[in-house]
Amino acid sequence: MVLGTKNYLRNDYEGTMTTERALFKVVGMYCTSCKSIVEKQLKDEKGVMKIDINNMTDSVIVNFDPSLITKDDIKNRLEKSGYHFVRVSQ
Numbered sequence: 574m575v576l577g578t579k580n581y582l583r584n585d586y587e588g589t590m591t592t593e594r595a596l597f598k599v600v601g602m603y604c605t606s607c608k609s610i611v612e613k614q615l616k617d618e619k620g621v622m623k624i625d626i627n628n629m630t631d632s633v634i635v636n637f638d639p640s641l642i643t644k645d646d647i648k649n650r651l652e653k654s655g656y657h658f659v660r661v662s663q
Contacts, residue, residue, distance in 0.1 A: 592622055595644045597633045600657040604628060607656070614654045618642060633658070 602611060608626045611633060615621045620641025625634040635647050644660060651658045 591639065592636050593639050593644075595635050595637065595647060596661045597635070597648065597651065597658045598661055599628075599631045599633060599651075600659070602626075602628050602631055602656055611651060611654045611656060614650050615647065618647075618650060621647070 599611065602608065605628065608628045611626055612624055615624050615635065620638040621635060622638065623636040626632075633651065637647060648658050648660055
């Protein structure tokens with residue numbers, strides 16, 4: 574699900590960069606150590622701007638540059654942590 578797109582201007586980037594947000598539901602993430610394991614999967618991934626993980630709501634929101642990484646790439650990368658992720662759509 575694309576929650577929104579925004580254009581950002583950055584000093585180290587020529588032109589305008591479009592970012593998107595994707596919401597994923599997580600199965601089996603119960604504690605803060607689980608949160609850390611999931612966060613490590615995307616921490617240094619090219620194109621990922623921000624990761625918001627909430628183990629209380631079993632959700633992960635990722636802000637990313639769609640020209641560098643896709644939602645399916647993000648989901649596949651997240652699943653390397655050992656949890657099952659479902660991209661939420663309306």
